[in-house]
Amino acid sequence: MADRKQEFVTHITPRNEDFSQWYTDVITQTGLCDYAPVRGCMIFRPYGYAIWERIQAEMDRRFKETGHENVYFPMLIPESLLLKEAEHVEGFAPEVAWVTQGGSEKLQERLAVRPTSETIFCAMFSKWVQTWRDLPMKYNQWCSVMRWEKATRPFLRTSEFLWQEGHTLHATPEEAQEETLQMLEIYRDVAESVLALPVYVGQKSEKEKFAGARATYSMEAMMQDGKALQAGTSHNFGTNFSEAYDIQFQNREGKLEHAYETSWGVSTRLIGAIIMTHGDERGLRLPPRIAPVQAVILPIASHKPGVTEACGKLFRELTEAGYRVKLDDRDTVSAGFKFNDWELKGVPVRLEVGPRDLENGVVTVFRRDLCEKTTLPLENLASRLGELLQEIQDELYRQARAFRDERTVEVHDMEELGKAVETGFARAMWCGEQACEDAIKERFNASSRNMPFDQERYRFGDRCVCCGKEARHVMYFAKAY
Amino acid sequence: MADRKQEFVTHITPRNEDFSQWYTDVITQTGLCDYAPVRGCMIFRPYGYAIWERIQAEMDRRFKETGHENVYFPMLIPESLLLKEAEHVEGFAPEVAWVTQGGSEKLQERLAVRPTSETIFCAMFSKWVQTWRDLPMKYNQWCSVMRWEKATRPFLRTSEFLWQEGHTLHATPEEAQEETLQMLEIYRDVAESVLALPVYVGQKSEKEKFAGARATYSMEAMMQDGKALQAGTSHNFGTNFSEAYDIQFQNREGKLEHAYETSWGVSTRLIGAIIMTHGDERGLRLPPRIAPVQAVILPIASHKPGVTEACGKLFRELTEAGYRVKLDDRDTVSAGFKFNDWELKGVPVRLEVGPRDLENGVVTVFRRDLCEKTTLPLENLASRLGELLQEIQDELYRQARAFRDERTVEVHDMEELGKAVETGFARAMWCGEQACEDAIKERFNASSRNMPFDQERYRFGDRCVCCGKEARHVMYFAKAY
Numbered sequence: 001m002a003d004r005k006q007e008f009v010t011h012i013t014p015r016n017e018d019f020s021q022w023y024t025d026v027i028t029q030t031g032l033c034d035y036a037p038v039r040g041c042m043i044f045r046p047y048g049y050a051i052w053e054r055i056q057a058e059m060d061r062r063f064k065e066t067g068h069e070n071v072y073f074p075m076l077i078p079e080s081l082l083l084k085e086a087e088h089v090e091g092f093a094p095e096v097a098w099v100t101q102g103g104s105e106k107l108q109e110r111l112a113v114r115p116t117s118e119t120i121f122c123a124m125f126s127k128w129v130q131t132w133r134d135l136p137m138k139y140n141q142w143c144s145v146m147r148w149e150k151a152t153r154p155f156l157r158t159s160e161f162l163w164q165e166g167h168t169l170h171a172t173p174e175e176a177q178e179e180t181l182q183m184l185e186i187y188r189d190v191a192e193s194v195l196a197l198p199v200y201v202g203q204k205s206e207k208e209k210f211a212g213a214r215a216t217y218s219m220e221a222m223m224q225d226g227k228a229l230q231a232g233t234s235h236n237f238g239t240n241f242s243e244a245y246d247i248q249f250q251n252r253e254g255k256l257e258h259a260y261e262t263s264w265g266v267s268t269r270l271i272g273a274i275i276m277t278h279g280d281e282r283g284l285r286l287p288p289r290i291a292p293v294q295a296v297i298l299p300i301a302s303h304k305p306g307v308t309e310a311c312g313k314l315f316r317e318l319t320e321a322g323y324r325v326k327l328d329d330r331d332t333v334s335a336g337f338k339f340n341d342w343e344l345k346g347v348p349v350r351l352e353v354g355p356r357d358l359e360n361g362v363v364t365v366f367r368r369d370l371c372e373k374t375t376l377p378l379e380n381l382a383s384r385l386g387e388l389l390q391e392i393q394d395e396l397y398r399q400a401r402a403f404r405d406e407r408t409v410e411v412h413d414m415e416e417l418g419k420a421v422e423t424g425f426a427r428a429m430w431c432g433e434q435a436c437e438d439a440i441k442e443r444f445n446a447s448s449r450n451m452p453f454d455q456e457r458y459r460f461g462d463r464c465v466c467c468g469k470e471a472r473h474v475m476y477f478a479k480a481y
Numbered sequence: 482m483a484d485r486k487q488e489f490v491t492h493i494t495p496r497n498e499d500f501s502q503w504y505t506d507v508i509t510q511t512g513l514c515d516y517a518p519v520r521g522c523m524i525f526r527p528y529g530y531a532i533w534e535r536i537q538a539e540m541d542r543r544f545k546e547t548g549h550e551n552v553y554f555p556m557l558i559p560e561s562l563l564l565k566e567a568e569h570v571e572g573f574a575p576e577v578a579w580v581t582q583g584g585s586e587k588l589q590e591r592l593a594v595r596p597t598s599e600t601i602f603c604a605m606f607s608k609w610v611q612t613w614r615d616l617p618m619k620y621n622q623w624c625s626v627m628r629w630e631k632a633t634r635p636f637l638r639t640s641e642f643l644w645q646e647g648h649t650l651h652a653t654p655e656e657a658q659e660e661t662l663q664m665l666e667i668y669r670d671v672a673e674s675v676l677a678l679p680v681y682v683g684q685k686s687e688k689e690k691f692a693g694a695r696a697t698y699s700m701e702a703m704m705q706d707g708k709a710l711q712a713g714t715s716h717n718f719g720t721n722f723s724e725a726y727d728i729q730f731q732n733r734e735g736k737l738e739h740a741y742e743t744s745w746g747v748s749t750r751l752i753g754a755i756i757m758t759h760g761d762e763r764g765l766r767l768p769p770r771i772a773p774v775q776a777v778i779l780p781i782a783s784h785k786p787g788v789t790e791a792c793g794k795l796f797r798e799l800t801e802a803g804y805r806v807k808l809d810d811r812d813t814v815s816a817g818f819k820f821n822d823w824e825l826k827g828v829p830v831r832l833e834v835g836p837r838d839l840e841n842g843v844v845t846v847f848r849r850d851l852c853e854k855t856t857l858p859l860e861n862l863a864s865r866l867g868e869l870l871q872e873i874q875d876e877l878y879r880q881a882r883a884f885r886d887e888r889t890v891e892v893h894d895m896e897e898l899g900k901a902v903e904t905g906f907a908r909a910m911w912c913g914e915q916a917c918e919d920a921i922k923e924r925f926n927a928s929s930r931n932m933p934f935d936q937e938r939y940r941f942g943d944r945c946v947c948c949g950k951e952a953r954h955v956m957y958f959a960k961a962y
Contacts, residue, residue: 036555037604046550069527074517074641075625098582102629103575123518148583160555
């Protein structure tokens with residue numbers, strides 16, 4: 001072993017010292033992403049993109065199981081088309097990137113790089129829909145969108161990001177509402193059961209709803225600095241857009257009627273949520289169901305008889321059993337380097353195989369969630385690994401849930417609210433007026449997040465936390481990303 | 482049955498009357514796509530996008546099996562970055578769409594909507610690569626690109642299209658060449674074994690190679706009008722780009738060296754190739770391995786006892802066996818309408834189940850490839866269906882291959898060449914000079930396609946078909962899309 005092995009030199013700023021710097025350290029040092037030589041844009045490197053591919057697969061399967069079909073619409077939208085729904089334009093116009101030139105030709109009309117695609121879906125819906133027999137139309141597309149943001153941050157807010165946008169059209173308002181809530185429930189299910197992100201689901205206020213929507217629903221996750229991250233939204237447009245874009249159908253009674261529309265989306269923001277919910281001082285901690293590598297095998301003293309062979313055999317067994325496994329047989333770095341490296345990358349399980357392990361017929365197992373070492377019999381490890389990964393999945397959710405619940409506080413006055421949003425979410429009674437949202441924003445830099453569906457269950461008073469008038473809703477307030 | 486059923490009113494122009502109109506009729510009437518309200522852009526509707534999803538899955542699996550990783554790079558590229566490799570700029574500048582405005586702000590530097598991403602990959606490679614240990618880097622991305630085309634046609638040439646672009650970096654020229662040819666071979670494999678498209682693979686001429694490449698390889702398919710469709714390309718850049726973008730690494734001897742680069746891509750053009758290779762007077766004929774629906778079950782006289790139940794049972798059996806099956810139980814259209822509709826859509830197998838079939842314990846089977854009817858035992862249909870689909874897959878390839886081979890002609894002079902490219906490909910001996918390519922283009926509107934790898938096998942003379950000087954290559958010439 002005369003070779004000089006590479007040293008592990010990564011430094012991650014402690015979370016409680018500077019959470020924002022901790023985040024930057026983690027995303028760059030793990031190779032999830034990099035900054036692009038384009039204002040406000042980022043590069044998804046393989047490790048980051050692999051997480052997105054797994055999120056896509058989980059979502060896409062559920063979309064298809066509920067009867068949605070994938071499509072692809074153009075990324076450029078003529079300005080005149082974008083301008084048809086007034087509220088929508090007002091919401092998006094300030095952050096549109098405009099194509100004004102094609103080759104050497106100056107365009108007669110500016111083209112928006114899509115900030116979202118309601119307008120162009122509407123243009124086609126109005127062409128495709130004639131009668132109730134054509135409904136529902138339930139479409140989704142995976143694409144990137146562009147919003148000219150001033151302050152950007154990888155995964156959380158960038159000029160370009162990846163997402164899916166669902167757009168559906170229905171014959172009745174009831175069906176549209178059912179669709180809106182169904183998709184929110186799919187988002188919640190993926191967030192909680194796959195990404196181990198506990199979320200509050202509920203309805204947005206009038207102030208915070210999507211530009212052009214009748215009602216917006218969201219899921220809100222709490223990051224480790226106590227701030228809220230809006231992790232997915234689902235909108236019921238009613239006939240707002242179908243009136244602006246003339247989407248009419250002949251109903252069963254033969255009368256022309258405007259169709260009812262929804263849209264819903266989640267984005268690569270979810271990767272930011274995973275990092276800021278589960279990460280710790282050593283780096284990422286990835287939930288097993290989303291981890292690109294679920295277990296890494298490290299040969300210890302691989303020059304000793306049997307070690308290399310045992311590791312190779314274990315790798316084949318686990319891979320054949322369907323796990324995402326990596327065998328780290330690099331001989332240019334030390335074992336200590338590898339420990340740090342895979343802990344930084346958040347791989348749920350590390351399996352160390354050395355001469356002593358083999359003597360005892362075991363492997364040394366390191367759980368990233370608890371940072372604890374134990375041993376497991378080498379025989380039949382494939383079946384035990386599945387249970388272990390599920391335990392880790394559950395433990396990450398449990399920890400995040402306990403953290404969030406502890407930092408969600410029922411508040412009775414503005415002072416309590418101000419204190420609560422310093423460390424987490426405030427659950428407050430609210431009159432429903434925007435003036436109170438504005439006052440809370442002004443004083444504490446906190447915004448209304450959403451109103452739980454089961455209002456009766458959470459209601460705890462009858463006066464608005466801000467103005468003291470009659471309270472109409474239970475509302476979560478928090479500082480937000 | 483008092484209901485008035487919908488009539489089937491589709492008309493498809495015969496291929497020999499107007500092949501171009503036939504193509505337009507087929508793509509619009511099958512619901513593969515639609516024209517977008519944006520110059521030169523198209524909408525991928527569910528049936529068209531589902532074909533793309535299957536092409537993606539087949540390609541992506543092979544990319545990953547050969548050690549490639551998916552990434553995502555920004556769609557906007559600063560003009561200064563695009564300008565660094567001179568040949569490349571010259572090739573792409575005329576067809577770039579430019580973003581010049583972000584929100585209300587006029588940009589200081591124009592941003593290109595990516596026409597391809599070599600330049601921005603290079604910018605990052607130069608940052609990421611230090612030593613030979615970092616190599617190879619083998620990346621791929623699935624995205625859309627924009628090229629401001631004058632004459633457009635759905636799937637074949639549109640301002641925006643979907644594709645994958647692989648970008649790899651290597652420590653030796655040999656490795657880069659191996660990679661270039663490996664990816665071409667993957668393309669050929671998917672084209673021939675999955676899409677049933679026979680292709681000629683080989684090297685492009687200097688004139689026809691990619692802007693900035695040292696060598697470009699392509700696969701060329703023959704459409705039913707005898708024209709060539711370039712269906713995929715793989716480029717070896719040598720150090721062209723790494724010199725322009727300063728991508729250097731320390732080699733094993735400790736010396737700085739420029740890295741060797743490749744790129745390769747296939748696009749939604751492949752869907753156009755499938756349509757124009759396999760389609761007939763009734764519409765599409767989709768190869769079973771790529772068909773979104775492999776078999777459609779049609780209940781005949783479904784009011785008769787047992788029919789509905791038998792169809793439902795068959796549907797469940799076939800679906801559980803892993804086939805992509807559709808049960809068409811619409812009662813608003815006639816059986817004749819359904820026959821036409823599914824033939825138009827190119828579904829490989831139609832299974833008709835009526836009272837008489839049930840009496841005899843059979844289903845009536847319609848093969849779309851041969852337009853022939855037969856019967857098969859209802860029992861164990863699931864296992865027989867697999868063989869049948871494979872037969873159809875093979876038959877479509879066989880037909881396309883026979884068509885292509887018949888229309889590929891060895892030509893000895895310009896007159897023969899001119900005649901050959903009226904109906905197909907000319908295989909010619911060529912001196913290697915661009916002057917002759919230009920003369921052939923000028924006179925017959927035909928271009929050089931590629932040079933087969935196994936030159937010795939195909940060589941049949943020693944004089945250039947055009948100038949009569951010494952021939953250096955066997956080259957395919959054809960009119961092309």
